[in-house]
Amino acid sequence: MSDVVLAVHDLEAGYEPGVPIVRGASITVNKGEIVVVLGPNGAGKSSLIKAVAGLVPISRGTVLLDGRDITSAPAHTMVRLGLAFVPQTENVFALMSVEDNLKVACGILKPREIPARIGEMYAAFPDLERQRKTAAGNLSGGQRQMLAVARALIVRPKVLVLDEPSAGLSPKFVAMVFEMLSAIRRSGVTILLVEQNAKAALAIGDRAYVLVEGKDRHEGAAAELWNDPVVAELYLGQRPKSDGKAISSGKGSAA
Numbered sequence: 001m002s003d004v005v006l007a008v009h010d011l012e013a014g015y016e017p018g019v020p021i022v023r024g025a026s027i028t029v030n031k032g033e034i035v036v037v038l039g040p041n042g043a044g045k046s047s048l049i050k051a052v053a054g055l056v057p058i059s060r061g062t063v064l065l066d067g068r069d070i071t072s073a074p075a076h077t078m079v080r081l082g083l084a085f086v087p088q089t090e091n092v093f094a095l096m097s098v099e100d101n102l103k104v105a106c107g108i109l110k111p112r113e114i115p116a117r118i119g120e121m122y123a124a125f126p127d128l129e130r131q132r133k134t135a136a137g138n139l140s141g142g143q144r145q146m147l148a149v150a151r152a153l154i155v156r157p158k159v160l161v162l163d164e165p166s167a168g169l170s171p172k173f174v175a176m177v178f179e180m181l182s183a184i185r186r187s188g189v190t191i192l193l194v195e196q197n198a199k200a201a202l203a204i205g206d207r208a209y210v211l212v213e214g215k216d217r218h219e220g221a222a223a224e225l226w227n228d229p230v231v232a233e234l235y236l237g238q239r240p241k242s243d244g245k246a247i248s249s250g251k252g253s254a255a
């Protein structure tokens with residue numbers, strides 16, 4: 001039996017009473033997996049993971065983390081419960097140094113453990129050590145995402161939940177972010193990833209869901225989903241080739 005870390009069942013959530021944005025979404029993340037959530041703009045991907053993280057009111061359904069019911073647990077308790085959420089924007093303190101950003105993320109660690117844990121983050125992300133005195137707002141976009149991820153990882157979460165970490169980055173930094181996520185998974189961290197960048201996300205993902213109108217419409221192995229011409233055509237903005245392999249509507253091949 002697989003080891004389920006995060007189980008979202010039939011979740012309904014929204015910003016106003018009676019106006020659900022997430023409409024019965026179910027998602028499972030097993031230990032050690034990267035699970036990707038794709039879907040068109042406005043499908044409710046951000047709302048779904050924000051609801052999971054306690055940031056959007058839930059009106060139905062359950063969220064279990066390691067078997068424990070965390071449905072509607074307040075956002076500020078999530079880190080202690082083992083869920084670390086990296087929002088799409090404003091995920092670092094721009095005026096604080098890199099090191100202070102890491103320090104203030106250590107809230108649930110024992111004080112005497114903190115210097116060594118920051119050292120471990122620097123070992124994993126040498127760019128951050130080189131820029132430890134730099135204000136986070138002066139980092140490159142890619143390094144800022146690296147800092148946001150390091151801040152989430154520093155407390156050893158059971159699951160790392162990320163909202164479009166590659167959004168707005170130049171291609172070089174997009175590649176860096178996906179390589180970083182692969183490396184984090186190799187170190188044993190379980191990841192739930194919302195992405196617009198379907199090709200890159202499916203390349204590092206194990207399984208993926210396609211969310212449409214607040215509901216999971218398709219689920220499958222990441223590699224299969226990329227090659228599913230219906231999914232490609234309808235939801236990923238890609239055109240299928242005659243051999244059934246999806247190609248990007250721009251240049252390049254999906255292989």
Ligand SMILES: Nc1ncnc2c1ncn2[C@@H]1O[C@H](COP(=O)(O)OP(=O)(O)O)[C@@H](O)[C@H]1O
Pocket residue numbers: 015021039040041042043044045046047048
């Ligand atoms: N803070 C908010 N208040 C009210 N409606 C919102 C808010 N954030 C998002 N929505 C609405 O929820 C729907 C889904 O948005 P979102 O979850 O951001 O989708 P996605 O991340 O898939 O692009 C959209 O119609 C959007 O307008």
Ligand SMILES: [Mg+2]
Pocket residue numbers: 045046047
């Ligand atoms: Mg979004």
